[in-house]
Amino acid sequence: MNQSNLSLPSGCILRKATSGDQWSIRLLVFSAKLDPTQLNWQQFWVVECNAYGGQSLRNLVACGQLRNFSGAQELGSLVVASPWRGRGLGTLLTQHLINTATQPLYLECLGERLAQFYSRFGFVPISFEDLPQFPKTKGKSSLKGKFRFSQLAKRLFKVPVVFMEHRGNS
Numbered sequence: 813m814n815q816s817n818l819s820l821p822s823g824c825i826l827r828k829a830t831s832g833d834q835w836s837i838r839l840l841v842f843s844a845k846l847d848p849t850q851l852n853w854q855q856f857w858v859v860e861c862n863a864y865g866g867q868s869l870r871n872l873v874a875c876g877q878l879r880n881f882s883g884a885q886e887l888g889s890l891v892v893a894s895p896w897r898g899r900g901l902g903t904l905l906t907q908h909l910i911n912t913a914t915q916p917l918y919l920e921c922l923g924e925r926l927a928q929f930y931s932r933f934g935f936v937p938i939s940f941e942d943l944p945q946f947p948k949t950k951g952k953s954s955l956k957g958k959f960r961f962s963q964l965a966k967r968l969f970k971v972p973v974v975f976m977e978h979r980g981n982s
Contacts, residue, residue, distance in 0.1 A: 818900060818903060818904045818907060819900075819904075820859065820901070820904065821861065821899050821900075821901075823861050823862035824859055824860065824861040824862075824873070824901075825859070825860050825861075826857060826858075826859050826904065826905070826908060827857070827858060827860065828856075828857060828858075829853045829854070829856035829857065829858045829875070830853070831853060833853055833856070833858055833872060833875075834851075834853045836858075836871075836872040836875075837851060837853055837856055837858070837872065837875050837889075838851060840872060840874070840875050840891040840893060841875070841889050841891055843891070843893070843894075844891040846888075846889055846891065847888075847889075850879060850888070850958075851877070851889060852877065852879070855877040855878055855879055855880065856875050856876065856877040856889070857875070857876055857877070857905065857908060857909060857912070858872050858874065858875045859872070859873055859874035859875070859892075859901050859904075859905060860872055860873070861873045861896070871893075872893075873892065873893045873895075873896040873901065874890075874891060874892040874893065874896065874901045874902065874905055875889065875890070875891055875905075876888070876889060876890035876891070876905045876906070876909050877889045877909075878909055878912060878913055878917075879958075880915075880952060881946070881952055881953060881954060881955040881958065882946040882947060882948050882949040882952040882953065882954055882955070883915060883916070883944060883946030883949075883955075884915050884916045884917070884918055884944055884946060884955045885913050885914070885915045885916070885917050885918070886917070886918050886919055886920075886955060886958070887906070887909050887910070887913070887917055887918070887919040887978075888919065888920075890902065890905060890906060890909075892905075902929070903932075906929075906930070906933055907933065910933055910934075910978060913978070916944065916977070916978070917977070917978035918943065918944075918955055918975065918976065918977050918978070919935065919975075919976050919978075920959055920962050920973055920974065920975050920976070921973070921974050921976065922971070922972055922973060922974075923972045923974070924972070924974070926974070927974040927976065930976055931976075933978070934978055934979055934980045935976040935977065935978050935979070936976060936977055936979050937974050937975065937976055938975050938976065938977045939975070940956075940959065940963040940966075940975055942975075942977075943955060943956045943959060943975060944956065959975060962975075963975075
């Protein structure tokens with residue numbers, strides 16, 4: 813996936829989130845029924861677009877974060893507001909987060925459709941056992957510890973969770 817051929821729709825910008833974006837991020841994440849427990853606005857990137865063609869009224873229409881763990885990062889909370897889907901914002905934001913990552917990158921997603929979306933960026937499915945077991949460091953928990961609840965839901969309730977590791981663009 814080559815970022816150079818990706819562009820934002822007219823009137824939209826990609827930027828680092830600010831403290832003023834906290835509630836808009838939460839609303840986007842809640843609207844997508846994603847895990848709302850580890851939302852840290854400092855780790856988010858957002859896409860902001862002109863609302864209704866106006867210059868002064870701007871809305872967050874997409875967001876995603878890189879969660880930091882001991883020895884790894886997780887691409888998480890990636891959401892594009894439903895009226896804005898199909899315009900390449902998810903692709904652009906995913907590629908940007910991959911390019912921004914500074915450690916080995918992982919994610920968890922629900923279902924084969926999302927797994928296929930992420931496979932376009934060089935993510936490959938892995939088993940829970942293949943997740944890295946980095947020891948906790950000061951202020952950072954382990955990625956495997958965070959994914960443990962999802963693994964339990966997968967085993968007990970057959971939730972279609974797919975764990976993925978970024979291994980480069982294909």
